Amino acid sequence: TKKITSIPIALYGGRNAVSMLPGGGIGPELMTYVREVFKYAGAPVDFEVIDIDAKAEDNIDLEYAITSIKRNGVAIKGNIETKSKSSDVLSRNVAIRNELDLFVNILHVKSYPGVVARQKDIDIVIIRQNTEGEYAMLEHESVEGVVESMKIVTESNSERVARFAFEWAKTNGRKKITTIHKANIMKLSDGLFLETSKKIAKEYPEIEHNDMIIDNCCMQLVSRPHQFDVMIMTNLYGSIVSNVVCGLIGGAGLLSGKNYGSHYAIFEPATRNTGKAIAGKNIANPIAMLSAGCDMLQHLGHQQHANLIQRAIFKTISEDKIHTPDLGGTAKSTDVVQRIIDHILQSDIRP
Ligand code: ADP
Ligand code: MG
Numbered sequence: 001t002k003k004i005t006s007i008p009i010a011l012y013g014g015r016n017a018v019s020m021l022p023g024g025g026i027g028p029e030l031m032t033y034v035r036e037v038f039k040y041a042g043a044p045v046d047f048e049v050i051d052i053d054a055k056a057e058d059n060i061d062l063e064y065a066i067t068s069i070k071r072n073g074v075a076i077k078g079n080i081e082t083k084s085k086s087s088d089v090l091s092r093n094v095a096i097r098n099e100l101d102l103f104v105n106i107l108h109v110k111s112y113p114g115v116v117a118r119q120k121d122i123d124i125v126i127i128r129q130n131t132e133g134e135y136a137m138l139e140h141e142s143v144e145g146v147v148e149s150m151k152i153v154t155e156s157n158s159e160r161v162a163r164f165a166f167e168w169a170k171t172n173g174r175k176k177i178t179t180i181h182k183a184n185i186m187k188l189s190d191g192l193f194l195e196t197s198k199k200i201a202k203e204y205p206e207i208e209h210n211d212m213i214i215d216n217c218c219m220q221l222v223s224r225p226h227q228f229d230v231m232i233m234t235n236l237y238g239s240i241v242s243n244v245v246c247g248l249i250g251g252a253g254l255l256s257g258k259n260y261g262s263h264y265a266i267f268e269p270a271t272r273n274t275g276k277a278i279a280g281k282n283i284a285n286p287i288a289m290l291s292a293g294c295d296m297l298q299h300l301g302h303q304q305h306a307n308l309i310q311r312a313i314f315k316t317i318s319e320d321k322i323h324t325p326d327l328g329g330t331a332k333s334t335d336v337v338q339r340i341i342d343h344i345l346q347s348d349i350r351p
Helices: 026-040 060-072 091-098 155-173 190-199 214-223 235-249 287-299 303-318 333-346
Strands: 015-021 044-051 074-077 102-110 123-129 141-145 148-149 176-181 206-213 230-233 256-260 266-269
Touching: 015 026, 026 148, 026 155, 026 176, 026 287, 026 303, 026 333, 060 074, 060 091, 060 123, 074 287, 091 303, 123 155, 123 235, 155 176, 155 190, 155 230, 176 190, 176 214, 176 235, 190 206, 190 235, 206 214, 256 287, 266 287, 287 303, 287 333, 303 333
Parallel strands: 015 044, 015 074, 074 266, 123 230, 176 206, 176 230
Antiparallel strands: 102 123, 102 256, 141 148, 256 266
16 A cells, blocks of 8 residues: 555654554454454554543543544544434544544455355455545534535545545556446536546546446446446445445455545544444454554554464464354354464464
């Protein structure tokens, strides 16, 4: 991945300090596994743990978290719950992304051999506008019984996302980008997003560009997903399409997603689930969060440590087939983690 963070990342005595936001549900247990695996891999990272009270009616914890990420430059994060029904209390997940201007979310959906899934050999990259669109959180009841919700699309953000996508495709040798939209109905908002991506596409003649309407896209993803290479889309379509594609290859527990802005980066599980119903049962799949940890190590420049953990994950999932129940297996979360640690300890590529 192209590194786009321009502010130096915190590095004390050769170790990176990073913010860790466990969030609710399965977040805290998954973070325990990340710490454990990082310890055995010798990853030079120290965590600053920040808990955000889901019941809070104020934004004190939230502001502290944002300050921490601004200081460290990098965070690993679970999904944060926001219990308040008041429209004054923002979704903390959205607020963090907006405040840090993490304008793009990138999700590389690649099949794991050995995992029973609806589709095989998937390799799709979803690049999503991450701060505006339907997530603008500008809603009001204009008269009783009538609610208006604003979808914001700006040329500058559409352009940043398109440019990021084409640069990413170029750097990573991808051949085709598809813009997903509903410009036939939302002519101005989605129209602007689509036209902007077409404009940027002209600067990259070596990469094929086409577009597809979101509803057709969902059908095509289920029936003929191999036609897709890199996809770009606005925020809400991105959320839905990410979940569809993750579902095709093994569900919510397997993949990680990256959030980038010009200054900061946040790494988290791809589908951003809380997993409240499975919390504390030792059955959550630890792979999505561990992969987020690998993405973070790569971003920090610790390529060897990232490779070490990634290989151990691959061996555990694809060769040993130690799978949690979400993948059809019977292993506990801790069985998966233990096997990953065993592979790390046996590896001859330990840094
Ligand atoms: P909830 O609304 O109960 O918090 P989510 O919406 O967070 O559930 O998650 C959607 C589905 O994905 C749930 O069935 C949840 O159990 C499952 N899920 C999410 N993360 C994981 C994981 N790491 N391992 C296994 N299943 C997961
Ligand atoms: Mg949910």
